Amino acid sequence: MLMGEYMHSIDAKGRVILPADFRSELGESFIITKGLDNCLFIYTTQEWEALSVKLKQLPLAKAEARAFVRFFFSGARQLECDRQGRFLVPANLRLHAKLQKEVVLIGISSRIELWSKEEWLRYNEEINPSVSSIAETLVDLGI
Numbered sequence: 001m002l003m004g005e006y007m008h009s010i011d012a013k014g015r016v017i018l019p020a021d022f023r024s025e026l027g028e029s030f031i032i033t034k035g036l037d038n039c040l041f042i043y044t045t046q047e048w049e050a051l052s053v054k055l056k057q058l059p060l061a062k063a064e065a066r067a068f069v070r071f072f073f074s075g076a077r078q079l080e081c082d083r084q085g086r087f088l089v090p091a092n093l094r095l096h097a098k099l100q101k102e103v104v105l106i107g108i109s110s111r112i113e114l115w116s117k118e119e120w121l122r123y124n125e126e127i128n129p130s131v132s133s134i135a136e137t138l139v140d141l142g143i
Helices: 020-026 045-056 063-074 091-096 117-140
Strands: 002-009 015-017 029-034 040-044 077-080 086-088 102-109 111-116
Touching (some): 020 040, 040 045, 077 086, 111 117
Antiparallel strands (some): 102 111
């Protein structure tokens, strides 16, 4: 299970160190793609394949489904870490997530999210006042 929060930096070439805990969970190669909320999503190959099956089942006739599938697949790349545990974030994905110097990697059970530090802090400031009411809604869903 992927969990935890790790602060790192992105070097001038666009490489980020993947925490050792995450490397052991992801395996030799993994998939990175555009995520929601101005971050990037990183999946194991197995998790990506399962998600791909679900996305392929969306109705092609619905504009929203086509848009979401385009968004998700157009940014997807298969990556590997180098010997130092770094991976290269493609330029288009760095732009999407506004990655500059400091980044945050967070484990979200079945995926990793890669955030710019500024965006992560901004997101947390926005969401923190609402966490209690969100928790109450989740109780209604049986969680």
